[in-house]
Amino acid sequence: MKNNIVILPEDLVSKIAAGEVVERPASVVKELVENSIDAFASHISVEIKSGGIKFIKVVDDGEGMGSEDAALALQRHATSKIKSIDDLYNIHSLGFRGEALPSIASVSLMELTTKTKESLSGTFLKVEGGIIKEKKEIGTIQGTTVSVSELFYNTPARRKFLKTVLTETKHIIELLTNYALAYPEISFKFKTDGRELFNLKKTDSLAQRIEELWAKDFASKLVEIKKEQTEPSVFGFLGKPEICKSSRAQIHLFVNRRPVSSRALNHAIQSGYGENLPQGKFPIAFVFIQIDPEKIDVNVHPTKKEVKFSNENQIYNLLNLAVKKSLSTSLVMPVYEFPGEKAVTLDKETKSSLIKETPSTYLTDKKEKVLFQEDIIKEIYGGDKSSLVNLSTEGGSPANCGGKVDTPKETPEAEERKESLPSGIILFQAFDQYILIQKEDELLILDQHAAHERILYEATYKNLTEKKALSQKLLFPSVVELSPQEFFVYENFSDILNRIGFEIKPFGGKSVVIEAVPPTLKNQSERVFLKDLLADLDENLKSGKDKIKSTAQSFACKAAIKSGQRLSKEEMSSLYRQLFTLENPHTCPHGRPTIIKIPLKELDKKFKRS
Ligand code: ADP
Numbered sequence: 001m002k003n004n005i006v007i008l009p010e011d012l013v014s015k016i017a018a019g020e021v022v023e024r025p026a027s028v029v030k031e032l033v034e035n036s037i038d039a040f041a042s043h044i045s046v047e048i049k050s051g052g053i054k055f056i057k058v059v060d061d062g063e064g065m066g067s068e069d070a071a072l073a074l075q076r077h078a079t080s081k082i083k084s085i086d087d088l089y090n091i092h093s094l095g096f097r098g099e100a101l102p103s104i105a106s107v108s109l110m111e112l113t114t115k116t117k118e119s120l121s122g123t124f125l126k127v128e129g130g131i132i133k134e135k136k137e138i139g140t141i142q143g144t145t146v147s148v149s150e151l152f153y154n155t156p157a158r159r160k161f162l163k164t165v166l167t168e169t170k171h172i173i174e175l176l177t178n179y180a181l182a183y184p185e186i187s188f189k190f191k192t193d194g195r196e197l198f199n200l201k202k203t204d205s206l207a208q209r210i211e212e213l214w215a216k217d218f219a220s221k222l223v224e225i226k227k228e229q230t231e232p233s234v235f236g237f238l239g240k241p242e243i244c245k246s247s248r249a250q251i252h253l254f255v256n257r258r259p260v261s262s263r264a265l266n267h268a269i270q271s272g273y274g275e276n277l278p279q280g281k282f283p284i285a286f287v288f289i290q291i292d293p294e295k296i297d298v299n300v301h302p303t304k305k306e307v308k309f310s311n312e313n314q315i316y317n318l319l320n321l322a323v324k325k326s327l328s329t330s331l332v333m334p335v336y337e338f339p340g341e342k343a344v345t346l347d348k349e350t351k352s353s354l355i356k357e358t359p360s361t362y363l364t365d366k367k368e369k370v371l372f373q374e375d376i377i378k379e380i381y382g383g384d385k386s387s388l389v390n391l392s393t394e395g396g397s398p399a400n401c402g403g404k405v406d407t408p409k410e411t412p413e414a415e416e417r418k419e420s421l422p423s424g425i426i427l428f429q430a431f432d433q434y435i436l437i438q439k440e441d442e443l444l445i446l447d448q449h450a451a452h453e454r455i456l457y458e459a460t461y462k463n464l465t466e467k468k469a470l471s472q473k474l475l476f477p478s479v480v481e482l483s484p485q486e487f488f489v490y491e492n493f494s495d496i497l498n499r500i501g502f503e504i505k506p507f508g509g510k511s512v513v514i515e516a517v518p519p520t521l522k523n524q525s526e527r528v529f530l531k532d533l534l535a536d537l538d539e540n541l542k543s544g545k546d547k548i549k550s551t552a553q554s555f556a557c558k559a560a561i562k563s564g565q566r567l568s569k570e571e572m573s574s575l576y577r578q579l580f581t582l583e584n585p586h587t588c589p590h591g592r593p594t595i596i597k598i599p600l601k602e603l604d605k606k607f608k609r610s
């Protein structure tokens, strides 16, 4: 009988192993940076080209390796970090499997330069597809430099799986952000295609590192989780509910300073916020769990991104309680930012008096407990509400047949629009969420948010593909400090942002200045809107969605009127008219229906009239 089983050749085995560890350029950066941290580096500099696909270089000033170790490090299962099985259950370093360097080397062209403090000269190694091609003595300073070119050059199938340069760069930025958060005492530099994206100074303060990464006054939007003298313990910072996000991407979780992901622990944080977070929103959080290494297993995931706790319930409860306690003892009051105005913090009294005086102007919808900004402005500044509400889809789009919509005062324009609504149509708003329309022999029910979203989506899509949107100049241009991630997204979307009506310019460092906005945004804070939009675009970028469609979707969703907003007759009829000029008025960009029809006949049937 023919035998089918063969032992695979060594180079094939290492390529298979590499598949587990090296999924994409960010995995290479992760392993190299972990090695630098494990080597006690105090400066780490990372440089990439073309999303790391062409080139990655990590330079550290750590312990370095002697000449023999340097060659050994490239062999599989060669590590200086553990020696026995007992060590595996008491890991103090980030690496321990001795797999990373050989795995990376087997699927790239690698150069390694390293020198220890003691040795007089350093070692240079040149490796191609895992085979050492050159080894020589070299004059260099203490530390290690590893450069990796042409990743997956010899595994074309894997190379094909790589996403765009942008997406790969995003993954790397996200990864470096996490290590920079975990190790504030290390300075991190990052350059992509020759441009420096960050240069973080060493600090002993996590808050300072967060501010360097996010924005200067960001710490004021955070609540500290104070470390208690327990084991295990939790510490870090939680974003106040007002800066919540629509995805979990900003929950940064670390176990013994190792960035990890855990659905259970995310849930512990999320549920700790309780009703402070609107439904469907997620917190920003920087949470560090410190635990005896013997109580965890980090060897459960090929890239070590998950850990197993010997007692997960205990950690869940500890974290959940720490979040609840920190939020309840801190003043978690929303800060409202108004266009052209300085941020205003509403203290408890102002807020409750506002609520008492104008109960009908606040949302009653349990889903979104958000105060109407224009009502607050009116109360505080005596502003004129009529000039602030605007549902317009202006932007030169054909969908914009009604121009500006909301004018509670009866201007001649409004009169004109009223007249242009087909006669015999009766409109009525229910639950500040639906518009009921009696039209001929049908009752139509329109979801105001979904309908406006559809209108804005089509308008924005056209702005991106055909005709640029109009912009509205701001009276007071608004300077916004962006995080490196946000700035990166901004730079890559600046053209698109421009087409949908923003005028935004770089303003030194990671700051930008917003000079004009799409007219649709009149009643929203442009800063908050921009940051929210960038977060969404960031998510879209990562998931590799169609840039134009997903931008139009994100913009429409953010700019559309919300459910819970009271509308005037003019606003309702304008929504109705605009919706029916569209090619596809029946679903919102996410596929939810915008409109439901109930024929009179159906009603008659229900009432047994026919
Ligand atoms: P691991 O980190 O799991 O031990 P690696 O393949 O990543 O495995 O690295 C193998 C060994 O090479 C490490 O254990 C360490 O001794 C050495 N090494 C790798 N990178 C560096 C570095 N930047 N500085 C000093 N030593 C390093």
Ligand code: MG
Pocket (backbone or CB within 6 Å): 031, 034, 035, 094, 095, 096, 098, 100, 101
């Ligand atoms: Mg390693």
